[in-house]
Amino acid sequence: MPSYRRFRPRIGPGSRTPFALALAACTATAAGCLTASPAAAAPPDEFYTPPAQFAPEPGSVIKTEPIPVYLAPPGSKGWPLPAQRVLYTSRTQDDSPVAVSGVFIDATGPWHGSGPRPTVVIAPGTVGQGDQCAVSKAISTGLYADPGRLSMSANQEALSALAWNSLGARVFLTDYIGMGTPGIHTYVNRVEQGHAVLDAARAADNLAGTGPETPLALWGYSQGGGATASAAEMQPGYAPELNLKGTWAGAPTADLAAVIGRIDGNLISAAIGFAINGLVDRNPQMRDELDTRVSPGGRALLGQLQDECIADVIFKHPFARTTEFTADRRPLLDHLRELPEADRIVREQRIGNLTPTSPVLVTSGINDDTVPYQQARQLADDWCATGATVTFRSNPLPPIAPGTVLPGHFGPEIIDGYGTNNAIGYLVDRLGDKPVPGCTVD
Template sequence: MTAVASAMGLAAVIACAGPGPAAADPVHDFYLPPAQFDPARGAVIKTVDTAVYPAQPTDNGRWPIPAKQVMYTTRTEDEVPVAATGIFIDTDQPWHGSGPRPTIIIAPGTTGQGDQCAMSLAFATGVYASVTPPTLSVNQEALAASAWNSLGARVFVTDYIGMGTPGIHTYVNRIEEAHAVLDGARAANALSGSGADTPLAFWGYSQGGGATAAAAEMQAGYAPELNLKGTWAGAPTADLTEILRQVDGVLISGVTGFAVNGVLARHPDLQPQLDARTTPAGKALLRELADECIADVILRHPFMRSADITVDHRPISDHLREIPEVVDILDRLRIGALTPTSPVFITSGRNDDTVPYGQARQLATDWCGHGATVTFRTNDLPPILPRTTIPNHFGPELIDGYGTNNAIGYLVDRLNGIPSAGCAFD
């Protein structure tokens, strides 16, 4: 999510507001999976044609850009087949690199936890908004999708598990996010008819950076047939223990609730222990956050401190570290224990006030210790209005993705067959 995207979304609320996702209409019915579907990983369950308006016209003047909403099969952390959704944007423009046309799999940054926050809902117009109930979700990946598509690459953007489709979105669950990315790549290959040899690159920042990092290290074991050439993991959410500690009290600190809700969705036996540690207002807030998008969090719960919702007024991260089962879960969700077999570009802001710099650098160190090929680049943007997230966390996304750190250039080099050897830190 960028400040530009947020401003665009806020300005468009009145113009684009429509009925909430509870309304019975074909747009939202798409997200209901059939009673039975192909359980194969990456199987395409159904598609519907759509168009992307917040994108530059093609070289031949085509606009809006044709696309497909896609439902495909992926797996939960327990290997249960489940439906997920996304957006696929093909292209007939020439690929500006060398070799075959690639597909870029985009893992979105934090959009929220409510079904209406599914990125594919906002993709067509750039924003999804509703007055009853009031909610707002912005297409924060429009810039990346448009940039890659204009280079002649296919683009697939996943919604993740439980976003739009039934069930709770398991926010920053590295296993389920990796599955959604890797199976999204399989679905994209099937839709394009280009096959498993299709050159792929993974692109993600923040939650998306964690998802692509997890997918990169799990690819060899989960989807070895994929031809992954490189990954950008910007500000990756690699260590949830460190992130939950730092994010408390920042502009978007409500994401702590997303994480707690996601853990409880897969481990409901922990509910009594969490209930004993949270106030009635805290329990109500967690339920409310489960249906909110990140813009709703900013508007309704800015700078939330979790100590205000615990019975002893200590941060909820302190409580989580005192529950052995939760400690085990957070350790299992930490990225860095496996080894990517293709090059990875990690970027992080030294003054990021939301996703800690240290845990991102540690991820690079861990992978390098395993023999992976990693380039780690520090963004030295000075601190601007600390704890306000947008300048210090989202600001580096533009610099690292499209500016001087140039993640696009890094991935194009990998797609062009230019090697990236060893480990490099700066």
């Protein structure tokens, strides 16, 4: 179990470093404490800085630049695989235009499924909150490293991107709002990640020169599963013109409170701070309620996390417990439930209150040690009750080193995506308009 020292910046009482000054200011005044960014953050990459004015229509392409994908095997267009880094327009939760980054990999071979060539939008799993963690920065080699900040981010979506490319689909990977681009990444924000996914599909159609009738599939696991689940149920209202054929929502983060309760104390539990940072940034009233309940060490950790990737969390804050950064040493979830505004805001992140009008495959590991099985099952039940076309498949992988995430949470991703539950096969069938029962829950 980590000690409380883990959550304190390693500076002496008399230190005058920028981070120490920021922490001192935060301790002295409540205003803005929970969202104070680390002063040591690197300046944004020029590509990720949008122009002062850009097209406000969702899905508009703001700018692109060519990038190579060295991880791909040689293909019909040679090696490395050509791709484009993209800046496109999406919308925040208050419907303001915002620039979002991502990667577009055009098709390099024939489509191996039935029907017209589709677009597949990939919503990444948790990569972090720092700008350097964006998948679009790790796409070329599979790894982005920043020695100056001792920060590292792996491209967890390389396998799925290359798998769909090999099938002949167009692929778009979104970085989500605030990842790479100015502002904070609003981690697991139901509305904003749903917007980012659907607007990525619009941007892909614009880049490919195809219309909204282009067959579309959504692919996501963990944070990505929550993002695609949100996008699937928001699509009829937010992007009704899109020809969404099917969605994979693997281990979806459908109930944020349940997820916080499950991961508190496991290997990546400090990622809870990503969610708090994003929610507080969009909801200042939540900051006002929480500020007096967070310890100085907790404030310091929340500031650090704004500039960290998930690999940094594993190496710097493993097996953290939220009791160690609340003032009274009770779990953070207890406070979130007690505070009216915080409780309301967390509840608003719950997915399952709208109805998808296209088929959805939901998968979850019975023994998932990071994203609870029962809340994924509840999502499927909620959608089924509204008449949605849902297939829910359980993954029976037994518990392996509980709390260490990699076998318990990522094991089902490999099995469900490419193995027995075969999310790729499910989506290929939907893209080919093969019928599927209205609701199947195993």
